[in-house]
Amino acid sequence: MIRVLLADDEQLIRQAIATLLGLEADIAVVAQVGRGDQVAAAVAEHRPDVVVLDVEMPGMDGLTVAESLPGQAMLILTSFGRPGYLRRALAAGVRGFIPKDASADELAGAIRKVHAGGRYLDPEMAASAMMAGESPLTDRERDALALAARGASVTEIAGALHLSEGTVRNYLSSAITKLGAGNRIAAIRTAQDMGWI
Amino acid sequence: MIRVLLADDEQLIRQAIATLLGLEADIAVVAQVGRGDQVAAAVAEHRPDVVVLDVEMPGMDGLTVAESLPGQAMLILTSFGRPGYLRRALAAGVRGFIPKDASADELAGAIRKVHAGGRYLDPEMAASAMMAGESPLTDRERDALALAARGASVTEIAGALHLSEGTVRNYLSSAITKLGAGNRIAAIRTAQDMGWI
DNA sequence: CGTAGGAGATGACGAATGTCATCTCGGTGG
DNA sequence: CCACCGAGATGACATTCGTCATCTCCTACG
Numbered sequence: 001m002i003r004v005l006l007a008d009d010e011q012l013i014r015q016a017i018a019t020l021l022g023l024e025a026d027i028a029v030v031a032q033v034g035r036g037d038q039v040a041a042a043v044a045e046h047r048p049d050v051v052v053l054d055v056e057m058p059g060m061d062g063l064t065v066a067e068s069l070p071g072q073a074m075l076i077l078t079s080f081g082r083p084g085y086l087r088r089a090l091a092a093g094v095r096g097f098i099p100k101d102a103s104a105d106e107l108a109g110a111i112r113k114v115h116a117g118g119r120y121l122d123p124e125m126a127a128s129a130m131m132a133g134e135s136p137l138t139d140r141e142r143d144a145l146a147l148a149a150r151g152a153s154v155t156e157i158a159g160a161l162h163l164s165e166g167t168v169r170n171y172l173s174s175a176i177t178k179l180g181a182g183n184r185i186a187a188i189r190t191a192q193d194m195g196w197i
Numbered sequence: 198m199i200r201v202l203l204a205d206d207e208q209l210i211r212q213a214i215a216t217l218l219g220l221e222a223d224i225a226v227v228a229q230v231g232r233g234d235q236v237a238a239a240v241a242e243h244r245p246d247v248v249v250l251d252v253e254m255p256g257m258d259g260l261t262v263a264e265s266l267p268g269q270a271m272l273i274l275t276s277f278g279r280p281g282y283l284r285r286a287l288a289a290g291v292r293g294f295i296p297k298d299a300s301a302d303e304l305a306g307a308i309r310k311v312h313a314g315g316r317y318l319d320p321e322m323a324a325s326a327m328m329a330g331e332s333p334l335t336d337r338e339r340d341a342l343a344l345a346a347r348g349a350s351v352t353e354i355a356g357a358l359h360l361s362e363g364t365v366r367n368y369l370s371s372a373i374t375k376l377g378a379g380n381r382i383a384a385i386r387t388a389q390d391m392g393w394i
Numbered sequence: 395c396g397t398a399g400g401a402g403a404t405g406a407c408g409a410a411t412g413t414c415a416t417c418t419c420g421g422t423g424g
Numbered sequence: 425c426c427a428c429c430g431a432g433a434t435g436a437c438a439t440t441c442g443t444c445a446t447c448t449c450c451t452a453c454g
Contacts, residue, residue: 010276010297012304016213019220034298079207100207101231107209140401151383154440167402173442183410184441185382186348337431351410364432370412380440381411 002115005048006032007039007065008077009057017052020104027111036060040068050096050115052077055085066092075114077107082195083129086121095119097126135196141175144168146197149188199312202245203229204236204262205274206254214249217301224308233257237265247293247312249274252282263289272311274304279392280326283318293317332393338372341365343394346385 004021006029008014018029031046033039037059043051051069053062055078066074066089075096076089086097096114098107099122110120137145140161147157154172158165172184181187191197201218203226205211215226228243230236234256240248248266250259252275263271263286272293273286283294293311295304296319307317334342337358344354351369355362369381378384388394 012214012217012274012297012299012301013210015301016217017209020209020213020216023216077209100209102209104209104212138401148382149386151378151380151386153380163401164403166404169440169442170402170444173444176442181348183348183350185345185385188382189348335431361433363434366410366412367414367432370414373412 002027002111003030003046003049004028004111005030005039005042005046005051007034007036007042007052007057007062008032008054009034010054017104017107021108021111024108027108034058036062036065039065043069043072049073050075050111052111053094054078055080063088063092066094073114073117075110075120080195081122081125081128082193083125083131084135084195086125086129086195087134088195097121099125135191135194136178137175137191137196138171141171141178142191142197144171145175145188145191148172148184149192149197199224199308200227200243200246201225201308202227202236202239202243202248204231204233204239204249204254204259205229205251206231207251214301214304218305218308221305224305231255233259233262236262240266240269246270247272247308249308250291251275252277260285260289263291270311270314272307272317277392278319278322278325279390280322280328281332281392283322283326283392284331285392294322295319296322332388332391333375334372334388334393335368338368338375339388339394341368342372342385342388345369345381346389346394 004027006014006018011034014032014034018032021027021029030048031042033042036057051072051074053065053074053076055062055076062076063085070093074094075098076094077098077100078085079100081099089097096110098110098120102122113120143161144157147160154165154168158168161168176184176187179187179190181190201224203211203215208231211229211231215229218224218226227245228239230239233254248269248271250262250271250273252259252273259273260282267290271291272295273291274295274297275282276297278296286294293307295307295317299319310317340358341354344357351362351365355365358365373381373384376384376387378387
């Protein structure tokens with residue numbers, strides 16, 4: 001019997017997936033949590049064989065959670081096929097990555113693969129991640145762009161990052177260039193779509 | 198028996214919710230679609246009692262679908278509690294509005310209410326919609342801001358809207374002021390969070 | 395030791411943005 | 425008929441952005 005921990009912020013989804021997985025003879029959902037920052041405690045308590053993580057969660061996002069659980073068998077389940085998500089997940093030791101528009105069979109199959117020590121990456125997501133390559137942004141460019149994405153002005157970004165305003169403009173400028181965008185807003189959109197911020 | 202049509206783009210979610218609803222004695226899921234633009238045809242074919250619509254769907258979003266089905270009993274199911282969504286839904290004659298982090302019981306209850314001709318609005322969402330009031334933006338301001346949100350420059354927006362660049366700047370400026378934002382990007386974020394664009 | 399390279403700062407400059415006051419021109423209501 | 429109002433246009437102006445070339449440290453590395 002494969003013991004599964006389910007982490008997803010939407011109760012209906014969590015409950016529904018738990019029900020579906022419960023129909024599989026060899027899978028048992030032993031715990032459910034609705035926040036990223038509750039996963040670690042639940043893992044410690046229930047010692048699941050496989051942890052199924054949503055990326056978008058309050059408290060702590062699924063990728064950060066994954067990074068904090070080395071050695072644990074994990075599978076990421078996400079709505080958004082952002083290439084950057086897959087990269088971060090793989091870097092964190094996650095062996096399964098599946099979109100929410102997969103079928104229940106695929107999910108169950110992926111859980112079994114991951115439990116057996118194998119990998120399961122959604123083929124389409126893997127392909128788009130390959131196509132996209134990895135983020136061309138440096139850490140600083142990413143930080144500056146992420147703050148800009150929240151509506152911060154150059155002055156505010158400079159304050160938050162302890163940089164001069166000119167430097168911030170330089171970073172944003174080079175991020176815009178690297179992303180092939182025409183302005184800050186387009187750069188933000190691209191970076192978000194790719195999962196780079 | 199309440200005949201339900203389920204429209205949601207994520208197969209796993211759709212399948213899972215269908216399974217959950219199937220456990221209810223008086224509810225039967227008679228059809229499922231994964232795209233907004235397939236809902237009308239499916240409704241014509243299956244004549245469901247209640248249509249459950251996700252807001253975020255490819256092809257056509259759930260709110261637009263709702264507006265195109267006057268008289269049909271509908272229930273909106275969404276991840277995002279954007280106040281503007283609720284308003285649009287109510288204006289389109291939708292009588293049920295429920296977040297994806299509700300429980301299956303609540304969903305089933307809401308479906309029964311809507312089928313019986315009643316209303317079910319998630320209390321929390323209704324409250325935040327009341328707090329937020331309705332969009333302060335004029336149509337033009339909204340259009341301009343929506344295009345800006347996609348990364349368009351003032352020149353491009355002016356072209357798309359058949360306005361002069363100065364007028365576009367005026368609209369954007371007044372949108373920024375009305376939303377209490379410091380710049381275009383912050384205005385975009387606010388408007389998106391509220392479901393106003 | 396010497397030096398290449400990266401992070402950050404600076405200054406300059408043109409282009410885009412944000413803000414205002416003002417003007418035009420079709421309605422619309424009295 | 426006329427005053428009024430709202431959508432849109434215009435022009436002007438101060439900022440803020442986006443871009444570049446250049447300069448300073450600091451660090452890794454041969």
